[in-house]
Amino acid sequence: xxxxxxxxxxxxxxVPTADKLVDIFNYHLCEVESIEKREDGDIILxxxxxxxxxxxxxxxxxxxxxxxxLLNIAYVDPTPKYKxxxxxxxxxxxxxxxxxxxxxxxxxxxxxxxxxxxxxxxxHLASIGQRSINNIVDxxxxxxxxxxxxxxxxxxxxxxxxxxxxxxxxxxxxNTLDNKAVTFKNSNVIIADSKNTLAIxxxxxxxxxxxxxxxxxxxxxxxxxxxxxxxxxxQALNIFTDARKRFENDLSPExxxxxxxxxxxxxxxxxxxxxxxxxxxIYPKKQESRKLSxxxxxxxxxxxxxxxxxxxxxxxxxxxxxxxxxxxxxEIVVLTMRLDLTIEEDMAEEIVRILGYDxxxxxxxxxxxxxxVNKTRAKxxxxxxxxxxxxxxxxxxxAFCNKGEVEVQNSASDKKFxxxxxxDGLKESIKxxxxxxxxxxxxxxxxxxxxxxFKKSGEEMHVAFGDKKxxxxxxxxxxxxxxxxxxxxxxxxxxxxxxxxxxxxxxxGNFKMWSLFPFIARDVAVWVPENIKSAEVLKVIxxxxxxxxxxxxxxxxxxxxxxxxxxxxxxxxxxxxxxxxDAETNEIMAKITSKIKENNGWQVR
Amino acid sequence: xxxGTEHPLSILANQAYDAFSDMGFEIATGPELESDWYNFYVLxxxxxxxxxxxxxxxxxxxxKDLAKNSPxxxxxxxxxxxxxxxxxxxxxxxxxxxxxxxxxxxLEKAGKDGRLPAAFISIGKVFRNEATDITHEMQxxxxxxxxVGENISIADLKGVLTKFYKKMLGEEIEIEFRPSFFPFxxxxxxxxxxxxxHWLEMMGAGMLHPNVLRNIxxxxxxxxxxxxxxxxxxxxxxxxxISDVRLFYQGDLRLNQF
Numbered sequence: 001x002x003x004x005x006x007x008x009x010x011x012x013x014x015v016p017t018a019d020k021l022v023d024i025f026n027y028h029l030c031e032v033e034s035i036e037k038r039e040d041g042d043i044i045l046x047x048x049x050x051x052x053x054x055x056x057x058x059x060x061x062x063x064x065x066x067x068x069x070l071l072n073i074a075y076v077d078p079t080p081k082y083k084x085x086x087x088x089x090x091x092x093x094x095x096x097x098x099x100x101x102x103x104x105x106x107x108x109x110x111x112x113x114x115x116x117x118x119x120x121x122x123x124h125l126a127s128i129g130q131r132s133i134n135n136i137v138d139x140x141x142x143x144x145x146x147x148x149x150x151x152x153x154x155x156x157x158x159x160x161x162x163x164x165x166x167x168x169x170x171x172x173x174x175n176t177l178d179n180k181a182v183t184f185k186n187s188n189v190i191i192a193d194s195k196n197t198l199a200i201x202x203x204x205x206x207x208x209x210x211x212x213x214x215x216x217x218x219x220x221x222x223x224x225x226x227x228x229x230x231x232x233x234x235q236a237l238n239i240f241t242d243a244r245k246r247f248e249n250d251l252s253p254e255x256x257x258x259x260x261x262x263x264x265x266x267x268x269x270x271x272x273x274x275x276x277x278x279x280x281x282i283y284p285k286k287q288e289s290r291k292l293s294x295x296x297x298x299x300x301x302x303x304x305x306x307x308x309x310x311x312x313x314x315x316x317x318x319x320x321x322x323x324x325x326x327x328x329x330x331e332i333v334v335l336t337m338r339l340d341l342t343i344e345e346d347m348a349e350e351i352v353r354i355l356g357y358d359x360x361x362x363x364x365x366x367x368x369x370x371x372x373v374n375k376t377r378a379k380x381x382x383x384x385x386x387x388x389x390x391x392x393x394x395x396x397x398x399a400f401c402n403k404g405e406v407e408v409q410n411s412a413s414d415k416k417f418x419x420x421x422x423x424d425g426l427k428e429s430i431k432x433x434x435x436x437x438x439x440x441x442x443x444x445x446x447x448x449x450x451x452x453x454f455k456k457s458g459e460e461m462h463v464a465f466g467d468k469k470x471x472x473x474x475x476x477x478x479x480x481x482x483x484x485x486x487x488x489x490x491x492x493x494x495x496x497x498x499x500x501x502x503x504x505x506x507x508x509g510n511f512k513m514w515s516l517f518p519f520i521a522r523d524v525a526v527w528v529p530e531n532i533k534s535a536e537v538l539k540v541i542x543x544x545x546x547x548x549x550x551x552x553x554x555x556x557x558x559x560x561x562x563x564x565x566x567x568x569x570x571x572x573x574x575x576x577x578x579x580x581x582d583a584e585t586n587e588i589m590a591k592i593t594s595k596i597k598e599n600n601g602w603q604v605r
Numbered sequence: 606x607x608x609g610t611e612h613p614l615s616i617l618a619n620q621a622y623d624a625f626s627d628m629g630f631e632i633a634t635g636p637e638l639e640s641d642w643y644n645f646y647v648l649x650x651x652x653x654x655x656x657x658x659x660x661x662x663x664x665x666x667x668x669k670d671l672a673k674n675s676p677x678x679x680x681x682x683x684x685x686x687x688x689x690x691x692x693x694x695x696x697x698x699x700x701x702x703x704x705x706x707x708x709x710x711x712l713e714k715a716g717k718d719g720r721l722p723a724a725f726i727s728i729g730k731v732f733r734n735e736a737t738d739i740t741h742e743m744q745x746x747x748x749x750x751x752x753v754g755e756n757i758s759i760a761d762l763k764g765v766l767t768k769f770y771k772k773m774l775g776e777e778i779e780i781e782f783r784p785s786f787f788p789f790x791x792x793x794x795x796x797x798x799x800x801x802x803h804w805l806e807m808m809g810a811g812m813l814h815p816n817v818l819r820n821i822x823x824x825x826x827x828x829x830x831x832x833x834x835x836x837x838x839x840x841x842x843x844x845x846x847i848s849d850v851r852l853f854y855q856g857d858l859r860l861n862q863f
Binding site: 026027028029030031050051052053228231232301302303304305343345346348349352353357358360361362363364365367368369370371372373374376377384387388389390391392393394395396397398399400406407408409410411412413418425426428429432433436439440442445446447448449451452454456457458459509510511512513514 | 607608609610611612613614615622626628629630631632633634636637638653661663664665666667670671674675676677700720722723724730732734735736737743744752754756757758759760761763764765766767768781782783784785786791792793794795812814815829845846847848853854855856857858859861862863
């Protein structure tokens with residue numbers, strides 16, 4: 001939800017600077033996803049309103065009210081400014097023919113003048129990325145971003161008969177305001193007149209009764225629709241609108257009259273000659289006033305923070321809750337917009353986020369837990385330690401593949417099946433690692449994976465291990481059971497195969513990403529007198545390898561003959577920004593050779 | 606013979622298990638193919654609610670037949686000897702989107718077995734149906750835990766997670782909580798850790814919602830507890846400065862540097 005700082009300031013003039021607001025939001029309300037300074041001096045904060053507060057915070061007034069209570073600063077109530085002329089009796093007929101419309105308020109306004117929008121409205125809309133269309137449409141739009149209630153305006157002269165809210169007929173169709181043709185199923189709720197389909201209820205208006213430049217008379221709609229019904233319809237039609245977003249998160253039907261008043265006054269401000277008719281308000285099931293009880297002790301117990309009765313009273317007053325308190329037990333009347341507050345735990349959250357989570361100090365519970373050994377885990381660890389000890393290195397490969405026995409319904413990738421074995425992935429891994437064998441410092445690449453495979457009969461935990469000659473795979477239980485093993489199997493879950501890996505000491509330092517360019521491995525073997533240690537030869541080589549060596553020199557072979565000793569070293573060369581040529585490596589090797597020869601009795605084989 | 610090299614996520618998982626075991630947590634495991642009951646509804650995700658959008662889910666084709674074959678989806682009475690009716694016998698299956706499934710299964714069983722207070726920790730593979738990039742993978746590892754007893758509070762959550770992150774990332778680590786929302790916790794919290802001067806989002810947490818406790822057969826007027834969950838891959842990337850999450854699942858041994 002984009003919030004304009006200047007717009008917010010209308011309602012909370014004492015609001016702190018935008019920079020300070022970022023922390024206030026992050027620590028007490030919700031994440032600020034971005035902050036953007038506009039050329040006109042306004043600042044836009046993009047708030048990630050949490051789903052449980054989408055009932056009351058997807059609007060500037062909502063956020064302003066929250067800030068006023070949170071920070072204990074003044075909230076400027078705009079309602080005294082809303083002027084509406086005395087209304088006349090109406091002939092508007094509204095009928096609700098579905099259980100999914102909780103309230104429908106309609107009002108006819110005659111003799112409006114469609115035209116340009118006042119600057120402040122254009123500016124407010126532009127600040128949050130909304131395009132101005134005409135004064136009537138803009139008024140309906142800005143009311144939503146101001147108070148949170150989606151509204152709509154129909155051209156009265158294009159409507160035949162009264163307004164009906166009903167379920168669509170299968171195959172009924174409509175062209176939306178943005179010219180998208182949609183076809184309904186009978187579970188979709190629509191707004192219609194006696195002849196045509198006018199709008200997708202709570203989601204999008206239709207072309208037929210669109211307000212255009214010739215419109216003289218309009219019907220305003222401030223309604224409330226069932227959240228699940230709106231969501232299902234919008235999902236099926238694949239339409240995303242700001243109205244949908246608000247309705248699918250559930251709004252209080254008590255917001256509708258407020259929005260009708262704000263919208264009417266705005267249209268009166270834009271069209272002073274307009275005549276207003278009475279509001280038709282169909283409200284089959286009134287939202288009940290709700291009470292919520294909670295105790296200071298229970299809240300303190302949930303939080304692990306001693307909260308006082310006075311602290312809670314202060315919060316309730318700031319947030320304008322009516323309450324009664326007796327011996328630390330509170331009963332409050334829940335504000336109509338706060339559909340999120342239903343249980344004691346909700347109040348614990350409300351209190352702690354207002355006080356700030358930093359008030360809660362960390363504690364380690366002193367409980368003598370009696371954990372049991374997890375057998376699956378113990379088996380995995382045993383198998384893993386055994387394979388590591390035998391020189392196998394650990395790999396993890398993808399669970400998804402091109403064919404198998406278990407298929408996912410939908411996937412962002414083209415691999416729609418789950419693996420039935422580990423071997424296929426492990427063979428690829430071995431192939432890849434074999435190419436990198438010099439880099440890995442080993443001629444013999446041995447790899448294992450322990451992981452889940454998926455078959456028609458369900459999932460199984462498998463162990464696979466192998467090298468370029470082949471891969472063996474079996475169920476974990478088979479792997480750990482005799483007589484396959486030379487070592488004894490675990491008697492009970494906790495025993496580990498010695499030596500144990502993955503304990504203290506492992507895991508220091510930073511990861512070094514490898515180069516994506518090819519590497520070149522080179523060996524050099526040197527005859528030296530018997531008394532010369534390999535380290536001395538190593539030193540000479542090391543001093544002359546240059547900066548392209550990424551592995552080595554490493555001693556990989558050593559033997560004595562006729563009073564002399566031969567040391568063989570391997571080096572791997574690679575660049576992070578280009579492909580090394582043979583010529584470059586040859587040059588380095590030539591330099592190493594000549595440096596070695598400078599020593600008496602040293603000879604490159 | 607040289608010993609083989611270890612996958613960084615395994616090293617980290619072992620360290621995390623050790624850290625939580627030291628605080629009395631029991632290691633828990635559970636199926637990767639999970640019922641929609643344990644993945645969503647037991648955790649207070651309402652059907653047809655925007656909250657389900659939070660996690661892009663791999664739903665399994667023809668899952669009724671698959672569920673019939675697997676002991677993981679037998680009614681709980683078949684699994685533990687106790688009567689339980691909340692899991693229907695032919696659920697829709699998903700690839701679990703979090704290991705909170707394991708937490709729920711473990712707490713449910715601990716309750717039936719009269720083993721509360723208890724604390725569980727599980728680290729396992731989870732799946733999200735989303736396009737991959739350097740910070741997103743279709744499969745990754747989640748670390749998930751919970752502690753339930755008579756008086757377990759947010760203060761305990763803070764103490765436990767502080768100790769955990771100090772062990773994983775160094776003694777200088779600070780952590781803080783910020784407001785959040787999850788259907789299965791109330792209050793809900795986002796956990797941040799300060800690492801090398803920056804506050805980083807680490808995991809989601811909170812106090813188990815009373816509906817969740819009821820769904821797993823516990824009485825919220827008698828017990829309460831915290832739960833937390835977040836990506837293990839993310840901790841690894843921060844700890845070792847690994848820039849691309851996809852490197853973890855290539856089977857490339859050049860990754861095994863630690």
